[in-house]
Amino acid sequence: MNNLILQVENARAYYIVENNYIRAIDDVSLDIREGEVVGIVGESGSGKTTLTNVMLMNIKKPLSFIDGKVSLFSNGRVIELNKIPREELQKNIWGKETSIIPQSAMNALMPTKRIKDSILDVMKTHFEEIHEKEIIDKAKTRFEEIGVSKDAIFRYPFELSGGMRQRAVIAVATLLNPRFLIADEPTSALDVSTQKMVLKTIQNLREKGIVKSIAFITHDIATVRQIAETLVVMYAGKIVEISPMEEIIREPLHPYTKGLLYSVVTPEPEVKKRGVYHIPGAPPNLMYPPPGCRFHPRCKYKLDICKKDEPKLKIINNRKVACFLY
Amino acid sequence: MPILMVKNLTKIYESGMIIRRYIEAVRNVSFSIEEGEIVSLVGESGSGKTTTANIILRFLKPTSGEILVDGKDIWRDIKTFEELREYRKRVHAVFQDPFSSYNSFYPVDRVLYQALELLDKNPKSPESKSLIEEALISVGLEPKHILGKYPHQLSGGEKQRLMIARCWLIKPKLIIADEPVSMIDASTRGGIIELFEKLKEEEKTSILFITHDMGLAYYISDKILIMYLGEIVEQGSPEEIISNPKHEYTKNLIESIPTLYRRWE
Numbered sequence: 001m002n003n004l005i006l007q008v009e010n011a012r013a014y015y016i017v018e019n020n021y022i023r024a025i026d027d028v029s030l031d032i033r034e035g036e037v038v039g040i041v042g043e044s045g046s047g048k049t050t051l052t053n054v055m056l057m058n059i060k061k062p063l064s065f066i067d068g069k070v071s072l073f074s075n076g077r078v079i080e081l082n083k084i085p086r087e088e089l090q091k092n093i094w095g096k097e098t099s100i101i102p103q104s105a106m107n108a109l110m111p112t113k114r115i116k117d118s119i120l121d122v123m124k125t126h127f128e129e130i131h132e133k134e135i136i137d138k139a140k141t142r143f144e145e146i147g148v149s150k151d152a153i154f155r156y157p158f159e160l161s162g163g164m165r166q167r168a169v170i171a172v173a174t175l176l177n178p179r180f181l182i183a184d185e186p187t188s189a190l191d192v193s194t195q196k197m198v199l200k201t202i203q204n205l206r207e208k209g210i211v212k213s214i215a216f217i218t219h220d221i222a223t224v225r226q227i228a229e230t231l232v233v234m235y236a237g238k239i240v241e242i243s244p245m246e247e248i249i250r251e252p253l254h255p256y257t258k259g260l261l262y263s264v265v266t267p268e269p270e271v272k273k274r275g276v277y278h279i280p281g282a283p284p285n286l287m288y289p290p291p292g293c294r295f296h297p298r299c300k301y302k303l304d305i306c307k308k309d310e311p312k313l314k315i316i317n318n319r320k321v322a323c324f325l326y
Numbered sequence: 327m328p329i330l331m332v333k334n335l336t337k338i339y340e341s342g343m344i345i346r347r348y349i350e351a352v353r354n355v356s357f358s359i360e361e362g363e364i365v366s367l368v369g370e371s372g373s374g375k376t377t378t379a380n381i382i383l384r385f386l387k388p389t390s391g392e393i394l395v396d397g398k399d400i401w402r403d404i405k406t407f408e409e410l411r412e413y414r415k416r417v418h419a420v421f422q423d424p425f426s427s428y429n430s431f432y433p434v435d436r437v438l439y440q441a442l443e444l445l446d447k448n449p450k451s452p453e454s455k456s457l458i459e460e461a462l463i464s465v466g467l468e469p470k471h472i473l474g475k476y477p478h479q480l481s482g483g484e485k486q487r488l489m490i491a492r493c494w495l496i497k498p499k500l501i502i503a504d505e506p507v508s509m510i511d512a513s514t515r516g517g518i519i520e521l522f523e524k525l526k527e528e529e530k531t532s533i534l535f536i537t538h539d540m541g542l543a544y545y546i547s548d549k550i551l552i553m554y555l556g557e558i559v560e561q562g563s564p565e566e567i568i569s570n571p572k573h574e575y576t577k578n579l580i581e582s583i584p585t586l587y588r589r590w591e
Contacts, residue, residue: 043511191370192582199584219512222584249586263516267544267568267580270587276545278516282481 002034004073005180005213006055006098011068013054016061022286024050024063026237029313032180037206037214039228039245041221041260045283047237048217049103052182055215056098057081057089072097074179095126099178099211101202103185105169109157115168116153122172135175142171145208146201163194167201174210181211185218195223203227222266225249233257236284236294243319253321255299293324301325327397328358329500329532330382335391337377351377353556355391359500362530364522366543369553375536378553379504382534383419384410395500415444418498422505424485428477434488435473441492461494465521483514490521497529504536519546540583544568552576 008030015022024047032038032055042048050063059065070081074097081093102108110118119139123130140150148167157165166186174181183202187195205211218224224231231248233241233256241254252258262277281298284290290297296306303324311322337352352374359365369375380386382393384400393400395417404410421427428434438458439449447454459469465487477485486506493501503522507515523546525531537543543550544564552560552573559573571577584590 043513193578195584196582220584222586225586226584226590259513261586263513264586265515265519265539265541265545266586267541267564267583268585268587271541271545276516276519278518278520279513280517282483282514 006032007071009069012066037228038230039224040217040232042234046234098180099173100182106165179212182215241321330359331394333392338389359532364533365549366535366547368543373553374556417500420503420506441495461491464494465491501533
């Protein structure tokens with residue numbers, strides 16, 4: 001097994017709203033290894049985006065990191081991200097070690113600035129002294145590498161198409177060759193042919209060695225399935241299943257994964273054969289999550305124990321599932 | 327005889343005060359739907375699929391062409407308000423956004439009362455009450471959890487189910503469903519799709535399903551029409567379209583759709 005690159009251990013991150021806790025991430029542990037693309041799926045409100053903030057340790061009010069550990073492994077050193085002050089993260093970790101393609105990245109570029117000036121701004125937060133020409137040259141090379149014309153950096157964002165803007169953001173996010181990249185719903189606002197192109201671009205980042213590992217966050221299993229080797233399924237702030245991709249597609253274990261996977265409708269004969277499922281009910285309010293397994297009110301396989309005890313992730317061969325059925 | 331026949335439909339939008347500009351949103355479109363058939367109209371935004379739906383629903387006047395429902399031209403033969411009411415009983419719509427179909431000041435019951443009024447029934451009568459309960463149960467809703475609630479108290483999926491409950495009251499011959507599940511969460515979408523299949527099976531309702539989602543069209547339809555830049559560029563059974571697309575646009579579209587059971591090379 002490859003070396004660890006990022007490890008999240010028993011992390012809890014809650015939003016504090018009017019003296020109530022919203023338990024967005026509750027006792028989550030996850031390993032990301034070198035050379036791996038990990039897909040993280042879940043419905044809206046499952047805690048996916050909060051998990052990305054925890055992996056980066058980008059904790060801003062009302063979110064607060066309750067306990068747990070987030071470690072970054074870098075050249076034989078272990079850096080405990082949760083003990084590092086924000087200023088230092090900003091200066092030495094973000095962009096260099098870990099980076100993110102944010103949700104709706106298409107709109108992440110400042111509309112009144114040429115892309116070149118946005119890039120220079122980003123670099124100023126990392127280095128006290130910058131050599132403009134050197135950075136511009138580096139940016140041009142990176143734009144070419146990911147398939148956008150190098151002249152695009154002298155343009156304003158509105159002069160580029162959605163797909164080009166998305167790739168420009170990818171280029172900026174990876175300019176300093178971060179080892180670990182998070183892509184948060186990078187394709188969801190694009191039409192299908194542009195989606196495919198952006199997906200290929202992200203795949204190339206790893207193949208060309210620009211980044212080492214990628215966490216791909218999405219609600220769309222069919223998309224993440226094209227790129228990730230491992231799938232992590234989240235429900236109501238918890239990880240319910242972690243598995244190699246081919247196996248989970250062939251045989252999902254957790255009842256929630258089953259429901260989610262069988263509700264995907266793609267133009268394939270297998271889909272017609274198996275039919276389209278749905279999960280009754282709605283995800284719980286994370287201010288008052290149900291006792292026991294958080295999925296039990298919607299689960300058709302529930303046992304008595306599911307209402308009282310919380311299932312822990314259990315190892316079955318090379319897979320992990322949090323369910324009392326196993 | 328087909329329930330719906332669209333013949334050489336064209337719609338040109340005009341804009342501009344001094345310099346007139348013309349946009350041909352729908353160009354020479356022809357197709358038909360038989361009883362109990364689900365036909366999908368697939369295309370990207372701007373392809374003219376919603377314009378086509380709005381013309382069939384009599385919300386928009388066509389520039390040229392004919393639309394026949396049960397052999398009657400809906401733009402020529404419907405003249406009186408009574409005839410239009412009759413038409414609304416035969417052809418019903420389900421829209422994309424389940425939020426904007428409700429008036430947030432009234433309990434959700436109102437959308438069912440309106441449907442009953444269209445049928446000339448007193449919504450408060452005992453007969454209506456049992457019709458409402460029957461319709462709600464048909465769409466998988468528990469009457470006592472729904473009736474008397476306000477729109478914001480229901481989820482998107484429940485609101486969309488309630489819109490389909492109207493179809494169970496009115497029992498139209500044809501439903502025009504414009505992206506009816508694109509705003510519904512993936513895990514509840516399957517339930518809504520089932521409801522359309524049930525209407526087709528039990529009531530022999532014909533459905534024109536308008537969507538940009540090829541997977542959905544493949545799953546639910548008897549026939550798929552591909553619309554591109556205002557024209558129908560290709561049509562066929564779902565299997566034909568997926569395994570042997572002919573038009574460049576369809577080929578490109580199908581190649582780009584991520585598949586669940588196959589990984590791209």
